[in-house]
Amino acid sequence: MTRESSRRSLVFAFTLITKEMNEFEEEESFRDRVSTIAEDGKRLWVYPKRPQGRLFNYRNLAAYLLLLVFFITPFIKVNGDPLMLFNVLERHFIIFGVVFFPQDFHIFVLSMITFIVFVVLFTVIFGRIFCGWICPQTIFMEFIYRQIEYLIEGNNSRQRKLDDRSMDFDKLWRKTLKHLIFYLISLVTVFFFLAYVIGMDRVQELINAGPVENPAGFIGMLIFAAIHYLVFAKLREQVCIIICPYGRLQGVLLDRNSIIVSYDYNRGEPRAKHNPLEDREKASKGDCIDCNSCVLVCPTGIDIRNGTQLECINCTACIDACNNIMERVHKPKGLIRYASERSIAEGTRLKFNIRILFYSVVLTGLLILIGYLFSIRTDIESTILRMPGSIYQEYDSLHYSNIYTIRLINKTRKDLPVNLLIDDEEGFIKMMGGPLVVGKGQVGKATFLLVIEKSKIKKSLTEVEFKVMSDGREMDEIEATFVGPNDPDNNPGSDDD
Numbered sequence: 150m151t152r153e154s155s156r157r158s159l160v161f162a163f164t165l166i167t168k169e170m171n172e173f174e175e176e177e178s179f180r181d182r183v184s185t186i187a188e189d190g191k192r193l194w195v196y197p198k199r200p201q202g203r204l205f206n207y208r209n210l211a212a213y214l215l216l217l218v219f220f221i222t223p224f225i226k227v228n229g230d231p232l233m234l235f236n237v238l239e240r241h242f243i244i245f246g247v248v249f250f251p252q253d254f255h256i257f258v259l260s261m262i263t264f265i266v267f268v269v270l271f272t273v274i275f276g277r278i279f280c281g282w283i284c285p286q287t288i289f290m291e292f293i294y295r296q297i298e299y300l301i302e303g304n305n306s307r308q309r310k311l312d313d314r315s316m317d318f319d320k321l322w323r324k325t326l327k328h329l330i331f332y333l334i335s336l337v338t339v340f341f342f343l344a345y346v347i348g349m350d351r352v353q354e355l356i357n358a359g360p361v362e363n364p365a366g367f368i369g370m371l372i373f374a375a376i377h378y379l380v381f382a383k384l385r386e387q388v389c390i391i392i393c394p395y396g397r398l399q400g401v402l403l404d405r406n407s408i409i410v411s412y413d414y415n416r417g418e419p420r421a422k423h424n425p426l427e428d429r430e431k432a433s434k435g436d437c438i439d440c441n442s443c444v445l446v447c448p449t450g451i452d453i454r455n456g457t458q459l460e461c462i463n464c465t466a467c468i469d470a471c472n473n474i475m476e477r478v479h480k481p482k483g484l485i486r487y488a489s490e491r492s493i494a495e496g497t498r499l500k501f502n503i504r505i506l507f508y509s510v511v512l513t514g515l516l517i518l519i520g521y522l523f524s525i526r527t528d529i530e531s532t533i534l535r536m537p538g539s540i541y542q543e544y545d546s547l548h549y550s551n552i553y554t555i556r557l558i559n560k561t562r563k564d565l566p567v568n569l570l571i572d573d574e575e576g577f578i579k580m581m582g583g584p585l586v587v588g589k590g591q592v593g594k595a596t597f598l599l600v601i602e603k604s605k606i607k608k609s610l611t612e613v614e615f616k617v618m619s620d621g622r623e624m625d626e627i628e629a630t631f632v633g634p635n636d637p638d639n640n641p642g643s644d645d646d
């Protein structure tokens with residue numbers, strides 16, 4: 150080979166590599182920007198086509214069931230209290246009828262951590278399935294607001310035309326009606342959200358009182374409703390793409406084994422337009438007929454054929470769209486389907502890896518711990534303290550006494566009569582102020598004397614054990630100390646702790 154020919158080969162190889170790199174950069178350029186933001190930084194409004202298909206029907210069912218649960222739950226009461234309450238301001242939580250007090254905060258926090266670990270584990274295995282099927286943002290957007298939009302403004306192409314044309318009467322009434330309904334729904338939804346915080350009774354009181362009696366509360370509600378309205382009328386998919394922290398975590402949670410909505414590029418490529426007279430196999434063409442149906446239905450405006458993208462909320466609309474097309478061109482369904490990247494690339498099934506094992510072990514450990522904490526959680530939480538600064542007293546010629554205060558938290562949903570017991574051998578109790586009854590969910594306090602025979606006091610500090618009883622049932626056991634004289638045999642004087 151001459152010097153000139155080897156120089157030409159080098160130049161040719163360099164040109165080829167540069168060309169391939171440029172092509173690769175072009176192919177991957179969609180990863181450099183958010184699908185709904187144009188290069189000049191302007192928002193690209195997404196007009197997704199109304200989805201149709203088996204998965205959409207299932208999602209419809211799941212969404213309306215969840216909405217039913219959301220709107221009915223605030224009305225459900227157990228023994229006069231809401232079934233669920235998340236009163237952050239007053240630190241009062243009721244979850245499935247179980248009342249949580251600030252003293253139970255550790256159980257509450259652990260439950261939340263367990264929930265997060267569960268979501269992480271679930272995401273590692275099933276990808277972003279939560280976003281498409283359960284997330285309130287998707288459910289409200291796709292099954293309430295978007296459906297109203299389709300009803301008033303028509304399907305995607307009509308919506309686009311309506312937005313593009315200048316204002317006329319038809320556009321005016323459609324837009325006005327849509328936004329009015331959007332705002333009213335937001336207002337109602339915010340009332341229901343508030344019912345989860347302060348309870349439906351207090352929300353109804355607020356409504357009955359009217360804006361004149363409670364102007365601050367009403368203005369607050371209108372502002373929250375306006376924020377809710379803006380999220381669904383304007384922000385929309387930007388919440389999932391830019392704001393949602395769970396969406397941001399996808400990059401670290403997903404791996405090649407995670408099940409996500411995937412395009413089978415091995416089967417679909419090379420894509421080419423459909424020609425009913427052509428045998429695609431002989432022509433070495435893939436099953437994708439490049440019809441764009443999967444892109445048209447996407448609520449985040451992406452093309453799933455580009456691979457896993459952070460914008461994908463796994464809503465399955467593209468699966469339905471592609472299945473409908475495959476049916477029409479007599480090809481097997483599932484060109485877009487739930488699958489892992491590995492299974493698409495290698496044709497293998499989901500593998501149980503170390504990461505899944507680790508999360509499973511952590512999750513199981515947390516569940517066991519929560520189960521244990523629930524099992525030792527008492528209906529009454531009590532504290533007994535000797536009156537600060539008090540010393541022992543001569544009750545009579547045969548007995549000494551100590552004065553105590555008891556503080557009780559009734560964690561049940563009924564009023565509880567409470568009495569204290571101590572072993573007969575040890576002494577007897579004299580309650581002050583009559584029988585003690587602690588109201589449901591309330592804190593009760595009482596003062597009492599513990600009286601012990603002088604002959605039984607052998608040292609300055611004697612261990613005693615109280616039993617907290619209610620309706621003949623032992624609710625709690627508390628240990629305390631009884632103060633006697635320093636030298637019980639010779640010294641009848643007093644002593645402090």
Ligand code: SF4
Binds near residue numbers: 443467
């Ligand atoms: S790519 Fe498919 S699954 Fe993902 S958001 Fe778009 S339509 Fe939904």
Ligand code: SF4
Binds near residue numbers: 417439444470
């Ligand atoms: S809907 Fe299916 S066939 Fe049509 S472009 Fe998308 S992947 Fe290809």
